[in-house]
Amino acid sequence: MARSLWLSVFYTVILYIPLIAAQQFEYRYHICTSNSTYTKNSSFPLNLNATLSSLYENASRSDAFGSVSVGQNSDRVYALFLCRGDNSPELCQGCINTTREDIMIRCPNYKEAIIWYDRCMLRYSNRSIFSVKEEWPRAWLWNVNDIGDVTDRNQFNANLGGLMNQLITRAASSSNLFAIGDTNGTAFNRIYGMVQCTPDISPSQCRICLSGCVNFIPTCCNGKQGGNVLTPSCSMRFETYPFYTAPPSPPPPASSPSPPTPPAISLNPSGERKASSRTIVYISVPTSAFVVLLFSLCYCYVHQKARKEYNAIQEGNGGDEITSVQSLQFQLGTIEAATNNFAEENKIGKGGFGDVYRGTLPNGQHIAVKRLSKNSGQGAAEFKNEVVLVARLQHRNLVRLLGYCLQGEEKILIYEFVPNKSLDYFLFDPAKQGLLNWSSRYKIIGGIARGLLYLHEDSRLRIIHRDLKASNVLLDGEMNPKIADFGMAKIFGGDQSQGNTSKIAGTFGYMPPEYAMHGQFSVKSDVYSFGVLILEIISGKKNSSFYQSDNGLDLVSYLLIVAGMETMEKWGSTGTNGRKLRTFLLQK
Numbered sequence: 001m002a003r004s005l006w007l008s009v010f011y012t013v014i015l016y017i018p019l020i021a022a023q024q025f026e027y028r029y030h031i032c033t034s035n036s037t038y039t040k041n042s043s044f045p046l047n048l049n050a051t052l053s054s055l056y057e058n059a060s061r062s063d064a065f066g067s068v069s070v071g072q073n074s075d076r077v078y079a080l081f082l083c084r085g086d087n088s089p090e091l092c093q094g095c096i097n098t099t100r101e102d103i104m105i106r107c108p109n110y111k112e113a114i115i116w117y118d119r120c121m122l123r124y125s126n127r128s129i130f131s132v133k134e135e136w137p138r139a140w141l142w143n144v145n146d147i148g149d150v151t152d153r154n155q156f157n158a159n160l161g162g163l164m165n166q167l168i169t170r171a172a173s174s175s176n177l178f179a180i181g182d183t184n185g186t187a188f189n190r191i192y193g194m195v196q197c198t199p200d201i202s203p204s205q206c207r208i209c210l211s212g213c214v215n216f217i218p219t220c221c222n223g224k225q226g227g228n229v230l231t232p233s234c235s236m237r238f239e240t241y242p243f244y245t246a247p248p249s250p251p252p253p254a255s256s257p258s259p260p261t262p263p264a265i266s267l268n269p270s271g272e273r274k275a276s277s278r279t280i281v282y283i284s285v286p287t288s289a290f291v292v293l294l295f296s297l298c299y300c301y302v303h304q305k306a307r308k309e310y311n312a313i314q315e316g317n318g319g320d321e322i323t324s325v326q327s328l329q330f331q332l333g334t335i336e337a338a339t340n341n342f343a344e345e346n347k348i349g350k351g352g353f354g355d356v357y358r359g360t361l362p363n364g365q366h367i368a369v370k371r372l373s374k375n376s377g378q379g380a381a382e383f384k385n386e387v388v389l390v391a392r393l394q395h396r397n398l399v400r401l402l403g404y405c406l407q408g409e410e411k412i413l414i415y416e417f418v419p420n421k422s423l424d425y426f427l428f429d430p431a432k433q434g435l436l437n438w439s440s441r442y443k444i445i446g447g448i449a450r451g452l453l454y455l456h457e458d459s460r461l462r463i464i465h466r467d468l469k470a471s472n473v474l475l476d477g478e479m480n481p482k483i484a485d486f487g488m489a490k491i492f493g494g495d496q497s498q499g500n501t502s503k504i505a506g507t508f509g510y511m512p513p514e515y516a517m518h519g520q521f522s523v524k525s526d527v528y529s530f531g532v533l534i535l536e537i538i539s540g541k542k543n544s545s546f547y548q549s550d551n552g553l554d555l556v557s558y559l560l561i562v563a564g565m566e567t568m569e570k571w572g573s574t575g576t577n578g579r580k581l582r583t584f585l586l587q588k
Contacts, residue, residue, distance in 0.1 A: 025098045026118040029139040032107035047071035051079040052100040059093040065199045067130050079124035082198050085178030086245040095120035116230045133205040134232040135212050143226030152186045153223050160191055164214045167195045172203040180244050189240040197234040209234035328403040335405050366417035374409050383411045390486050397451030399484040419477050424470035428542045440479050441537050447481040456523045468529040469510050
């Protein structure tokens with residue numbers, strides 16, 4: 001009876017504890033990549049749900065990759081998934097089940113999106129994405145721990161490069177385009193690496209895609225103990241701890257059979273031989289169970305520690321924020337070459353703290369370079385604020401930060417290039433106002449509202465912009481708005497939603513009275529600025545254009561007076577009292 005009980009405990013520990021530990025799927029990143037959305041009463045969401053359900057069913061019986069297409073014409077949905085090459089079918093299906101639910105929450109109503117977890121990737125679109133190598137959009141994460149001194153870092157980088165090149169070669173020649181391996185890092189650690197491509201691209205395309213990820217390491221993860229580069233067609237990851245499941249060692253070569261081992265025996269006091277199998281069970285089974293349990297607890301501890309390190313990037317890490325984004329740093333020479341040494345013909349605008357230039361990186365990517373003026377009001381603190389803040393934000397209605405340069409007196413921010421300049425360029429120019437019809441203006445208002453909602457409610461930290469105006473809203477190639485210029489933004493944590501300041505920053509006319517006069521700001525401050533911006537978008541009149549009049553009114557005051565006068569006309573204002581009130585309002 002005791003033997004059966006211990007065996008039951010033993011097999012329970014062996015079978016279930018590793019399985020429970022392995023079921024913890026770790027979120028990495030997501031991007032809602034398309035500018036178009038679907039309506040709930042269209043066929044697209046129905047096709048999307050059917051597609052994601054099919055992917056889930058395929059995940060348990062596939063070779064870790066599958067693709068499905070459902071629907072017709074513009075409502076057709078293309079979707080695919082990729083599980084890590086060391087997954088079991090059960091883990092693959094569990095990860096796909098998690099991602100298909102999560103992507104609907106993180107990217108509601110989007111026609112194209114991608115989400116990465118540590119063990120799988122899921123992607124869908126309203127265009128065909130099958131058998132196409134795509135390296136953008138790209139996401140990256142890094143371990144917050146540094147390698148050490150320069151000598152260790154150089155040795156680590158050299159060994160890392162050698163390992164990654166070997167893994168790329170092995171992956172490109174394998175059937176599933178997946179490879180894992182490890183090598184010496186420094187005298188004190190090892191490097192564990194993994195590369196993988198979606199099997200629907202060719203081996204040569206896989207090699208190109210992975211090489212792009214590896215070449216990105218100096219930009220994203222230089223000097224770090226770990227890094228993860230994610231693209232739609234391939235991914236790369238390295239750590240100083242084993243984060244994947246290594247394949248079992250091959251069995252030893254067959255040899256000539258050896259004589260059977262006699263059963264273990266012991267002598268009782270009377271000198272009789274007696275088998276000790278019961279003693280072996282009583283001793284070995286609890287010991288084995290304890291060892292397995294201890295190993296599982298250690299695994300969970302290491303796993304949770306690594307997860308916290310990555311979450312520190314996503315959630316913020318107090319006063320050490322600037323070190324978290326140093327891997328985004330560009331060299332000044334690279335920026336000077338991209339902008340032709342900040343040539344005047346490349347200047348595309350002037351922000352609150354300096355000029356903005358158009359540039360082109362060596363890989364052909366267009367960028368917008370914000371070069372802060374040396375005597376601007378934005379010092380190191382504001383610069384650090386904008387880098388840390390914008391680097392964490394990912395939303396289609398927010399301008400995306402690609403990197404920064406902090407060298408000598410130069411403070412430079414590198415953003416995605418948004419081709420159609422800022423909203424005020426079209427809104428207040430009589431020659432260009434006609435390009436913004438009512439449909440475009442409605443779409444712009446809705447996009448700005450979605451961006452503000454993300455800042456106030458949906459991002460990990462509540463963010464108050466404090467300087468929302470037409471010149472800080474950029475327009476992409478399809479005239480979709482992107483909120484920019486976060487130099488004056490305030491970050492709140494937890495349930496905090498308001499604050500006070502003695503340093504009033506922003507643009508008069510867009511500030512609510514409680515902020516302009518008393519320094520009190522909250523999410524309502526941005527809503528007030530948004531309201532002023534809506535009036536500008538609808539009327540085509542700049543808020544400050546009324547300052548030149550004799551009354552010195554702003555747009556809000558002017559519209560309030562107009563509305564009051566119309567009400568008077570409705571009620572009857574032809575009498576003496578009505579005329580006096582009209583004169584009084586105009587004087588005020």
